[in-house]
Amino acid sequence: VIVANQNGIYQVSHMSRTPAPIPFSNLFSSKVTNVRAMAVSASHQHIALLGDTGQLYLGSSDFATKYTEVQTNLTDPNTEITWCGIEAVVCSYGSTLMIVGRSGETVVYSYDGPLQLISEVDGV
Structure with a gap:
């Protein structure tokens, strides 16, 4: 189980009694104080984390490998993110759809509604 709070990311398992946080500064190159979506x-x-500053982190779910970090400018708490296969993450807010690949390439689409x-x- 992976959870986040203002102290960082925690990997919780039945084997660990008191998990230590992974600070956001170990994952994100820019200042992030919390995760809005995971x-x-x-x-x-693979895991994707959307920080409160719009930074999108893509990496391995054990946090050993960082694939990319992209500034999305998506800072609204209603932003949704989900994986599309294993090569891309799709982000949605309002009428905007953003697809971010594991190597950082980004495509943005705007819709009417x-x-x-x-x-x-x-x-997806």
Whole structure:
């Protein structure tokens, strides 16, 4: 289980009694004080974290490998994020959809109305 609070990210398991936090400064290159959204890939091997400053962190779920960090400018608490397979994360706020690849490439789409993300086995 992975949880976050203002002190950082915690990996909680039945084996650990008092998990130590992973400070945000170990993950993000910019100042982040909390995580607004978190998504784990269907394979449980990858994690995405959206910081309060709009920084999007993509890395391995054990936090050993950082794939990329992208400034999304998405700071609203209603932003949704989800993995699309294992190669990209989809972010949605209002009528804007952003796709961020594991190597940092970004594509943004604007729609006429609000969006809601629904994860499926073969996509979003």
